[in-house]
Amino acid sequence: MLTKAEVQDLRSLQxxxxxxxxGLFLVEGEKTLSEVIGSGFPVERIYSTRPVSPEESAGAPxxxxxxxxxxxxxxxxxxSPVLAVCRIRRVPLSPGGLDRGLTLALDGVQDPxxxxxxxxxxxWYGLDRVVLSPDCADLFSPKVVAASMGxxxxxxxxSAALAPALASSQAPVLGCDLKGEDAHSLHPRRxxxxxxxxxxxxxxxxVRRHVTAFVTIPRYGRAESLNAAVAAAVVxxxxxRVSA
Amino acid sequence: MLTKAEVQDLRSLQxxxxxxxxGLFLVEGEKTLSEVIGSGFPVERIYSTRPVSPEESAGAPxxxxxxxxxxxxxxxxxxSPVLAVCRIRRVPLSPGGLDRGLTLALDGVQDPxxxxxxxxxxxWYGLDRVVLSPDCADLFSPKVVAASMGxxxxxxxxSAALAPALASSQAPVLGCDLKGEDAHSLHPRRxxxxxxxxxxxxxxxxVRRHVTAFVTIPRYGRAESLNAAVAAAVVxxxxxRVSA
Numbered sequence: 141m142l143t144k145a146e147v148q149d150l151r152s153l154q155x156x157x158x159x160x161x162x163g164l165f166l167v168e169g170e171k172t173l174s175e176v177i178g179s180g181f182p183v184e185r186i187y188s189t190r191p192v193s194p195e196e197s198a199g200a201p202x203x204x205x206x207x208x209x210x211x212x213x214x215x216x217x218x219x220s221p222v223l224a225v226c227r228i229r230r231v232p233l234s235p236g237g238l239d240r241g242l243t244l245a246l247d248g249v250q251d252p253x254x255x256x257x258x259x260x261x262x263x264w265y266g267l268d269r270v271v272l273s274p275d276c277a278d279l280f281s282p283k284v285v286a287a288s289m290g291x292x293x294x295x296x297x298x299s300a301a302l303a304p305a306l307a308s309s310q311a312p313v314l315g316c317d318l319k320g321e322d323a324h325s326l327h328p329r330r331x332x333x334x335x336x337x338x339x340x341x342x343x344x345x346x347v348r349r350h351v352t353a354f355v356t357i358p359r360y361g362r363a364e365s366l367n368a369a370v371a372a373a374v375v376x377x378x379x380x381r382v383s384a
Numbered sequence: 385m386l387t388k389a390e391v392q393d394l395r396s397l398q399x400x401x402x403x404x405x406x407g408l409f410l411v412e413g414e415k416t417l418s419e420v421i422g423s424g425f426p427v428e429r430i431y432s433t434r435p436v437s438p439e440e441s442a443g444a445p446x447x448x449x450x451x452x453x454x455x456x457x458x459x460x461x462x463x464s465p466v467l468a469v470c471r472i473r474r475v476p477l478s479p480g481g482l483d484r485g486l487t488l489a490l491d492g493v494q495d496p497x498x499x500x501x502x503x504x505x506x507x508w509y510g511l512d513r514v515v516l517s518p519d520c521a522d523l524f525s526p527k528v529v530a531a532s533m534g535x536x537x538x539x540x541x542x543s544a545a546l547a548p549a550l551a552s553s554q555a556p557v558l559g560c561d562l563k564g565e566d567a568h569s570l571h572p573r574r575x576x577x578x579x580x581x582x583x584x585x586x587x588x589x590x591v592r593r594h595v596t597a598f599v600t601i602p603r604y605g606r607a608e609s610l611n612a613a614v615a616a617a618v619v620x621x622x623x624x625r626v627s628a
Contacts, residue, residue: 175608253497257611266605291607324625360624361510363535364419367501370617373610377618380604381568 175290256287320354419534485512500531564598
């Protein structure tokens with residue numbers, strides 16, 4: 141039986157303020173939880189409407205709850221049988237942190253579904269890290285976690301002001317834009333930062349100043365633009381093709 | 385002043401049943417409406433909280449409404465100043481309709497955001513048509529229309545049972561799958577059907593039987609899969625690179 145205070149705490153984790161206050165976030169769904177545990181991400185506690193084996197919980201304490209209790213603590217319209225509470229770990233971007241390897245930098249991507257999808261893309265293409273500007277959707281929001289399909293636990297993700305980080309980057313900075321170098325002609329680069337902007341506005345002015353090459357995906361039809369996550373994936377695919 | 389019956393009719397268009405009953409669907413948002421009008425798609429009527437110029441309405445009758453009235457007829461949490469009503473046109477896929485050009489076929493893609501994004505991708509890559517299996521999200525749902533960013537009005541889209549259409553296709557059928565030919569080694573094809581499956585299940589068994597080549601996007605990291613729309617975009621990009 142959950143206490144009222146416990147329910148309140150768990151419900152507060154739906155909002156950024158609540159997560160910051162408690163230093164915790166939620167992982168909902170059996171598939172995502174198994175990916176999180178499989179990737180060694182530490183889980184503080186699991187709430188479940190069914191028995192959970194020690195392998196499944198990776199040793200985290202399990203609280204069995206009723207269906208109605210799960211509905212009260214879940215943020216999903218159709219709650220899953222499991223809900224896990226994990227501790228937020230924010231790893232600062234170290235100085236020179238963009239110099240080596242491939243980075244995906246998100247400049248004001250506010251839609252949490254897009255941020256989650258971008259983490260999944262970075263994971264698929266084996267990028268070394270993802271950097272989120274402070275005005276992106278919160279990395280630990282339930283929608284980001286869900287859309288990332290477990291990738292949030294496998295990808296090194298940092299929050300950082302982009303302009304100063306890009307200014308000091310030794311690696312070239314490739315900005316996804318509607319005008320620029322043809323993505324099909326990308327040169328091999330083992331070290332690079334790929335920057336994508338927000339859906340509505342594109343790359344911010346202060347970030348544009350630090351872009352060393354704009355990259356455009358060739359268009360064969362009439363759509364005005366591509367979704368930010370789609371554009372990032374196509375650029376990653378082209379860069380991996382020549383650099384891998 | 386809107387009548388109660390008019391409000392009820394407009395609200396019924398949020399649901400598939402209501403749209404089928406009236407043969408109408410909604411377009412919300414100034415940007416999407418301008419793209420729809422720009423592409424010559426006929427608009428039956430516009431509701432607006434501000435004056436609309438004849439160029440903007442393309443001659444469609446305009447009803448000025450108050451902010452609270454717009455809130456009652458809009459499906460958006462934050463209503464836009466304009467809402468348009470358009471007539472549903474369903475164009476059947478003609479026999480041999482997949483034989484020429486490039487087709488994107490959606491096999492049970494149920495998320496309306498994904499269907500809209502896929503229409504936008506088909507539009508960007510200049511594909512000749514999109515075919516939706518009957519269990520896809522409805523082409524005329526407000527979320528599909530919004531996510532397509534106007535592309536629904538520019539792309540030839542058909543609903544059709546996929547298995548018989550693919551069975552009679554003269555064009556090769558490329559199935560996006562986790563195992564198959566490397567997308568980076570695609571051969572040029574002027575005529576082809578690219579099939580993407582649903583997020584959870586992938587391609588259905590009956591569709592798989594008609595696939596002539598499975599295509600896989602090379603993976604460099606650890607994510608288990610890519611989002612259906614992302615995968616389709618990467619395959620389109622690779623196919624256009626060699627075929628354009």
